[in-house]
Amino acid sequence: MIKNVGITERLLSVAAGAFLLGKTWRRSKGRPIPLLAGGYLIVRGSLGYCPLSHWIGKKNIHNPAINIKVVMTVSKPREMVYQYWRTLRNLPSFMAHLQEVEEKDEKHSRWVAKVPGTDGIIEWEAEIVKDEPQRLIGWQSTDGAIIRNAGKVQFFDAPKQGTEVRVIFSYHPPAGGVGVGIAKLLNPLFKGVIEDEIRNFKRVIEAGEIPTTVGQPAGVRTGKFKLI
């Protein structure tokens, strides 16, 4: 028993460490995929454990739809929190993968996203399908989007003060053809990045900025790590 607990914890830290390794190197060198693969291989090799398959889960290998759920409490009043999100052009201020969201009218918007690891962009149109002021915003991509996607945000008063925000994003790549390439983008890393970005909503609304270390000085990155 005790041993199992120890090993689980160890795996967790290694997985986290590998994730970090990719993240940090991505920042400094801008070539994430090979380095990350390296990181994962190290983990996998040394421990016989594959965080990727752990994170993907067996069933997702056949159905690469990605669902992202984030629940967070923001220490600002519900009206303000709702309004910031409802103003869709604010979304890129906390979600870096979005280059732009253009609001065409009350209901319709055009979204431009960067493709991770490349210079490419993907665009799609979305419409607001539900809008209950101060309570709920729901949207989905309109017909023709390469990656069919939808999202919902709900707002609740937190017990003492502030607002509980529940966010769900889902992405469905098309089957076959071009879809196979696109499907590869929708991997667990993508999921982690989007999750991280959604949570930046809280940082932007509360602190007015997203904490960062990108661009700070460091000594020579010889590649040596202490993961656990």
Next chain:
Amino acid sequence: MKALCWNGVRDLRVERVDDPKILNPRDAIVKVTMSSVCGSDLHLINGFIPSMQAGDILGHEFIGEIVEVGPEVHQLAIGDRVVVVSIIGCGECTYCKEQLWSLCDNSNPNGVLQEKIFQYPTAGIFGYSHLFGGYAGSHAEYIRVPFADHGAFKIPEDIPDEKAVFVSDGMPTGYMAAEMAGVKPGDIVAVWGAGGVGQMAVQSAYHLGAERVIVIDSIDYRLAAAASHSNAEVINYEDTDVLEVLKEATGGRGPDCCIDAVGMEANSKGVEHYYDRAKQALKLETDRPAVLRQAIAACRKGGTVAVVGVYAGFADKIPMGLFLNKGLTMRGGQMHGQRYVPLLFDLIREGKIDPAFMLTHPMPISRGAKAYELFNKRADGCIRAVITPHA
């Protein structure tokens, strides 16, 4: 500029790195005048805190001068002489607003990653691993300070550098330990560890009204400093049975308040030490909790154990039966420095707490590795070596 960088276990190097820049609107750049070593760095240097990367700049306990401010910094001006709290807080989340700064929701850029291990993210800390944000540390000529209006405090003119530097980290930690231990007038307090943090816990406990404070360590010169500078009674755990001596010294009751100012690298005697070292080496436990075990055992019935010595993960053989049946209270935490700085300035000016004796070794940055070697080996009477990057 020059900076002292981590390059692997017990491998520190002074390197030439870029000067820091303002990256966010609430940042300031501080020219570092003094930057102290701390017991927490030893956990990184000795390899017990995960997520270090070669090239990371160490150091978190420091003072300096503001040389640049971002557009959203309003309380500070260029030229201000400041002490910067080692822990970074946004000042706007519910935790910061409740003065629980080390629990800040927003200051750790790697919060999502840290959450995988701690379940909830905690504050960023300067020079203290990527799990705690990966911020560049203060053993450098300049440092970038995020959320500067909240983290950097102007030092009153009558407080000299050699006192002000410890307001960054060692003093608030010792003070918070005494506060968490619930020290009241008349209490007998036991403090494990006579490093900078333990020394400050002793003085803080007396300030809060303790009748007697007993310090436990094995390093004679540190015990002697606690006795002469802070009026502590001392126990050298090498040549005594700590539990017996504490019991005897407290009329058979045990201390009211017990403070762990040692943490995950505690040494102990005989079998216990080998047990913990082996488990730590095999990663079956991350921490060697010898002091925590002893504090729980020593504490009087109904007493309080406060933990400021750092633990990273998991510890074995914690005597929960004693904890429960003796009805103890246990509290811990990384310190909430921003909450204590104004009070500590007052206590220094009134002469109630005096940290200056802890600065045993001022050293230039070129001798940074040597400073840590002295500190790590407890050599040459070192309590805290302080790097002076511009001297």
